[in-house]
Amino acid sequence: MSKRNAGLAGLLLLGIAGGAMVMAADKKVEVPAWLAPKIAGLPAAKREFLLSDKITNFAARHDLLFKRFVDKSPAEIEAYVDGMMQMTEDFKFKAGRDMGMIPLDTGDERFNAWKTKRPQSMNPKREPGPIYLDRYIGRWETGIKTFANAPVAITPEDLVAGKVDVAIVGAPLDMGSGYRGAKAGPAAMRATYGAGGIDMYTMVDPSDELNIVDYGDIAVDNMSTERTMSHVREEVAAIARTGAIPFIVGGDHSLEYSDVAGLADVHGKGSFGVVHFDSHYDAGKGGEHFITHGQPVYRAVKEGHVLGKNYIQVGLRGPWPGPEGFEWMRDNGVRYHAMPEVEKSGWNVVMERAVKEARDTGKKMYVSFDVDVLDPAFVTGTGTPVPGGLTMREAIPIVRRLCAETDIIGFEIVEVAPQLDVSYRTPLNANFIMHACLTGIAMRKKGLTQAHYLSDVTTEHGADTPAGKKRYKPEKVVKDVTKPI
Incomplete structure (x- = not known):
């Protein structure tokens, strides 16, 4: 045993004997007095493992693990620890036994034909x-x-020649999720109305103010999320370099990583913020896959594409994350607005706070909208719905305001899985969310950037005012066209 391990074992033994605080690596673990004598005879390596963070593969916290030992003898506890240690080793990659990935045939003459x-x-x-x-x-x-019933563009040259403001592009990827079907999102949203026309709240029609195009779908390698991510990143960056704002229609939420990384390639790492609408925080870490629909926020922050302090989360609820997730967000300066805050303070207060935070960053902003932030009453066609979400009447104003009151460099809407919806409400509502952002960008172009702008025309009928009475000109009554002659 090394001097370091011997010293650590001594510290552990002293702590166990006293039934008090025990040092395990760089973390203090409190061993209950009833448990201390039961584990006093454990070899140093096993005690070190038991009091380390490695046990979180088997229990969320040490106190929860220790409860399993109440009725166990010292020998049974040691056997339990042996089992955890063996499984921890079995979890690891072992050369000669495991494959890091299925090798691709790089000699295939059509290796890159898909893109x-x-x-x-x-x-x-x-x-x-x-x-x-x-x-x-x-x-x-x-x-x-x-x-949005928009014309089509095929090449970056089309975007430049058309002075395109917004290029809406499909990204039919759903292999970053365990719930397949989101690849049909772009087709369903094209086939459903809601993304075009005038916005009655502001009386602004995005198609009158913006040059909007459908930029087709980005190619997807249906056998490889990793290869697809690289290409999506390239295509998002190519759109942004023309001066157009990319609107990405997914596809699952793993796309947020490639979309944000592509924009960082153009605008610079750390140069913009993200407002992330989701019932989940999507900053999971660990696991054998670097990119999944539960990890894009972590990877974007970890790789420096977006600073944690410039991330704003809206709509979190449900069973994930636990305390460790909120601790990670606090450690990284992430601002989050979970539904418990809405329950406590009301939606209007939370909306004002989130929009103000986005404005106060002084950064350009990207909006990532996972449709499962909405209550399942409005979106049944998504892989991981969670009750208690936003209503459409809550979601539309905040998206419209963010896109009007901040400088938007991109937008995505993801996790639309239409085959899980027996109606057409999911792509319908997704289109109206996208339309809200298009409206906001059009408002900004018109100079309508004041907080929560609404049109006087639709917020007050004016019939009782002097001006309203003056303009009163009733329709001339004509013959009833449905009455038989």
């Missing part, structure tokens, strides 16, 4: 710019479906 773009020389000649696919102008239901 290879067709050269312009193979396309019909045309001037760069958006392409209108609808032969009609009267109704959104006709023609080829696009996001």
Whole structure:
């Protein structure tokens, strides 16, 4: 035994004998008086393991683990510790036994065929710019479906030539989640109305103020999340470099990592903040996969794409995270607004606080909207719904305000899984959320950036005012068109 281990064992033994505070690595663990004599005879390595953070693979806290030992003898406790230690070793990667990944056939001549773009020389000649696919102008239901009934752009040159303000692009990836189906989100949102037209709250029509295009879908390798992430990152960055704001329609929430990283490649690491709408905090760490729909916030902060102090979480609830998740957020300066805060203070107070925090960062902002932040009454088609969420009447104003009152560099809406919805409410409501952000950006372009701007036209009928009485001009009554002649 080394001097260090011998010294540590001595400290542990002293602590156990006294039934008080015991040092385990750099953390203090309190051993109950009734347990101290039962583990006094454990070898030093086993005591060190028992009092270390490694036991969190088996229990959330030491006190919860210790309760399992109440009726166990010292020998049974030692056997239990042996089992935990053996499992901890078995968890680890072992060369020769395990594969880090399934090898890809790099010799395949079509290795990158899934993301290879067709050269312009193979396309019909045309001037760069958006392409209108609808032969009609009267109704959104006709023609080829696009996001917000917008024209289509195919290349960055189209975005530049069309002076595009917003490029809406699909990212049909759902392998970052254990709940498949979100890959159908882009198609469902294109086929459902709600993303276009005037916003009655502000009387602003985004399509009148902004050049909006449907930029198609980003290619996905349906066998590899990792390869897909790299390509999504490249494509988001390519959109941003043209000056257009990328709107990404997922797909699952693992996309937040690649979307944020792509924007950081253009705008610079740490140069912008993120408002993250979600019932989950998505800052999980550990596990064998670096990128899943439960980890994008952690990876974005860990890699420095976004500083923790510039992350704002809205809508957290349910069984995850526990105390350790909130401790991580506090340690990293993340501002969070969980639904218990809404229950305590009311939604209007929480909304004002979150919007003010976003404005006060002084940073450009990115909005990440997981539809499971909404109550399942409004979104049934999502993989991890949690009761007690936001209503649409709560969600639309805060999204519209964030996109009007801060400088938005990107937006994403994710986790729309339409096959889990027997109605069409999930893609419908997702489109209205996206429309709220489009409205906000259009408002900002018009200079309507004052806090919680609403139109006088729709907030007051004015019929009883002098001006209203003066303009009173009732319709002339004509023949009843449904009455038989």
